[in-house]
Amino acid sequence: MLKEEKLQYQNTPDFAKQADSEDPLAHFREKFNLPRDENSKNLIYLCGNSLGLQPKKARDYVAEELDNWAEIAVEGHFKAKIPWTEYHEILAQPMADIVGAKPGEVVIMNTLSTNLHLMMVSFYRPTPKRHKILIESDAFPSDSYAVKSQIHERGYNPNESLILWKPRAGEDLCRLEDLEALMEQHGEEIALVMIGNSNYYTGQKYPIKEITQLGHKYGCKVGFDLAHGVGNIDADLHENGPDFAVWCTYKYLNSGPGALGGCFVHERHANDSSIPRFTGWWGHKMDSRFNMRVDFDPIPGAEGWQLSNPPILSMAPIRASLEIFAEAGFQNIRAKSRKLTGYLEYLINEIKDDRIWILTPSNPDERGCQLSIQVKNADRSMHDGFMQAGIICDWREPDVIRVAPAPLYNSFEDVYEMAQRLKQLLAQK
Ligand SMILES: *Cc1c(COP(=O)(O)O)cnc(C)c1O
Secondary structure, three states: OOOHHHOOOOOOHHHHHHHHHOOOOHHHHHHEEOOEOOOOOEOEEOEOOOOOOEEOHHHHHHHHHHHHHHHHHHHHHHHOOOOHHHHHHHHHHHHHHHHOOOHHHEEEEOOHHHHHHHHHHHHOOOOOOOOEEEEEOOOOHHHHHHHHHHHHHOOOOHHHHEEEEOOOOOOOOOOHHHHHHHHHHHHHHEEEEEEEOOOOOOOEOOOHHHHHHHHHHOOOEEEEEOOOOOOOOOOOHHHHOOOEEEEEOOOOOOOOOOOOEEEEEOHHHOOOOOOOOOOOHHHEOHHHHOOOOOOOOEOOOHHHHOOOOOOHHHHHHHHHHHHHHHHHOHHHHHHHHHHHHHHHHHHHHHHOOOOEEEOOOOOHHHEOOOEEEEEOOOOHHHHHHHHHOOEEOEEEOOOEEEEEOOOOOOOHHHHHHHHHHHHHHHHHO
């Protein structure tokens, strides 16, 4: 395939077809169930930022565990092909590859908001001098609620202890230099820097490395919420060095509605059993876990934050999804994603209509696969217009369409069709 820098996009259906025929990942689309309309026609699905598509193998892997349960019942914990007591362990390596971590730094457990709370129990340790949390101003609502409730629960006041990193007046994106200025001013009062990556609304990807270094320079703990990034940005968590990260697996990781979340705890904390945490038996060392009378002795690394024995039926689809990621190779996925989202950006710019603009940064290093398109004076009828054409994308009040070409199952033709439809809808306005 052409190198991205030299890729000469063209605004024609033939170009889109050609790009698909040269795409080394094109066949991965076959591994997913694509949603259909009532006439069994495939829909164009550009909503992987909300719920990723179902890997075909998910059903088999869930069935495998239902069979184990039916046939060997409690023995499944040790005698299933993948013993249930080890199920989360086989997911750790492929998950770690996607976020750029060591396997011991990653665990699949609970759900995102729950993991965020557990991480804040450990890494938000406010003192009268240092009790603030810094987040981006347009944080996902759940993150913002979680952070405020933690501040409140520790006896502080969110009105005083929450600092927002905001875009400047008249701008949509946050600037790193403004974060630097905030840190210079408040760094010594901040206990935790907690950033979503990439931003669910604008699609802006914040630099994990720079933000982590900045936070650590002022003695703060640093955490990231990768919900919108995981599976489509390079997080390089181990190298970049944040203290923790959390994410969900039902967006770009295609593991099913409400699927379990992922959690990263940096290796530097792996053997520190003095870190305060909420504990449960599944975080206890395996060899003495079932000897129920001993004091809590955590498994080193992220696994030591587990509470409960995990829901195997919910882990089975994650297994199916992570197999696909491992087979495709994460760097190949990123490479395709840059081209695919770049193509969408090119096509939208070709529409040349000053009623629309893209909020997401134009630099591919500062975004993942999502583009957020703002439409002047738009309302939901625009979204309905896409639905009528069999195109599923995501509408955010008041006037933003979020389009997320997912590199594992979206094609250049999907993206071309979406842009054509956008052009038509604008012409009708
Ligand atoms: C999707 C998303 C969530 C959802 O949290 P759940 O606990 O999985 O319901 C939270 N935060 C961000 C940034 C998200 O993108």
